[in-house]
Amino acid sequence: MLTRFVARRLAALFVTLLAASVVIYGALHLGPGDPAALLAGGRSPDPEVLAAVRAQYHLDDPFWTRYGRWLSDVAGWRLGRSMTFGTDVAGLISARLGNTLFLVGYAAVLILVIGIGFGLLGALGGRVGATITTVSSGVLMAVPAFIAAIVLIWLFATRLNWLPVFGSGTGFTGRIEHLTLPALALAGSYIAYLSRITRSAVATELRSERVETARSRGVRMPAIVRRHVLRNAAAPVLTVSGLTVAGLIAGTVVVEQAFGVSGVGSLLVLAAQKQDFVVVQNISLLMVAAFCVANTLVDVLNAVLDKRLLRTGR
Template identity: 45%
Template sequence: MIPVMFVVRRLLALIGVLVVSSFLVFAAMYAAPGSPEKFLVQGRTVSPEVLAAIRKQYSLDDPFLVRYWNWLTNVLQGDFGQSLANRQDVGDLLANRLPTTLALVAMAAIIIVVLGIGLGILAGTRDGVVDKVVLLASNLGFAIPTFFAALILMSVFSVGLGWFPVFGSGTGFFDRMWHLTLPALALALPSAAVVARITRTAIREESDSEHSIMAIARGVPRSLVLRRHIIRNSMLPVSTIVGVHIAGLIAGSFVVEYAFTLDGIGTLLVGAVQKKDFAVVQAVAIILVAAFGIINLLVDLLYASIDPRVRAGRE
């Protein structure tokens, strides 16, 4: 069982990362060229009184630290502000689009875990044709960029065979899963290829380790050694790689959402950057940082649950 202090320390570290990241995100937006009031007037010539009114409405005349503190306290209460582009609440915009991105990332993560680890174990425990086929497939998957993989999948399975829809996110649970199948595959394939290679290498290294060879020499069934020692110990480096790639799926999903015209936060962020919609960009950025931190926390906990020596050394 993972000690409580181990979890508490990881949570405190996550909170510290989120606070520092939120400050950097807020500062970076105001350090960027342009300003909210210039976007709002759309290049029109307005009087100084109008500009002053706009700055007062959005508290742009307050000191920087005051603006940051007000923004941070509002975010902690679930208030991300108002979009400058369409005057909608940013929280409502995120609520409408976040489910699509979360479903896409979740499906891609499942594909990475099942396909990547499964093929890696298969290649690591078997020689010959199986190993060579998995190595070839992983090399191809790693070499193909996400956007190109999306185009290939659309051409073959949507345009050619007509098995899957090309555009949109669908309505309802099952229809949405059907619409997100190809995007999730395009998003997951490069990462699944890397995970398969790492898993194969880790399995083979553990199979040649001294404790595995001695266990088999003492008469312990190979299937038991494989299950309790080789695969379990191999999951230490694999869990780290899987966690990093799953965290990276959130950023990579933007490309896939654009290719398949999905209504996720990726397309929302692209449009917000183009329009200099500061509130939306800040909200999406802090969500990405939080998601990455949470996934890393889960990887740490998984790492500690697999190998008790890890948590013992970090307490």
């Protein structure tokens, strides 16, 4: 039954990625103007340059022929050549991917630890814990990532001089030091959201019949929380956690630019500014793929935790 469930999710993942690739590739042809001029940098190049671009990208071929060739190249990690940077797109992305993955992983750890911790405090910590969680989550959710970046830079880099504010660092320790502020700026609103979801899920389980029955039998509250509350509240928390971590990939665009992190997000911004559509196209597909894969993994983990999902197929 689990195998069938996983197969359905993988089929859905394939269809979603295929549809997204059509949209991303077709966007080149939906905009005004000549796609060859756009691929050449959006300027008005010489006819010889336009002819070379058309020959390189086979722009005179039918759309589906070009799309199939592009999709085959992407599957083989042959992403073409950037006309702005003068190098292979695959090399550009590979050189920056490590920094982005480290930043996303760092922010994900902060979100899971602090977000779930605050949520449990709000649900199990009485009135004081609920007040702390409500106020802190309200403040964090109201602050956009770029505003949080400004505040963190002013406080921890300018005033206190505790942490560096620019660059990605080298080595594990150097990366931790340089990426702490970007990770905090990236994780802020997600921490608030996850803490509220965790608090709501745990509070709902605390009011359930199974908990009331365990209390009437004299079972201690710590044991009730371990056996009944946390296990049954895990499904919604896991779902939101997976979606949150997947959303971090898109959030890196703003944070990497603000802190000068040499990652895929800052490369996307730079490529968009220079109208390097080949780079934008491939990074967009990469981000969509990462988001879809993360969602699929969350679905499978939920099915493992809750066997009812295998019967319903949802």
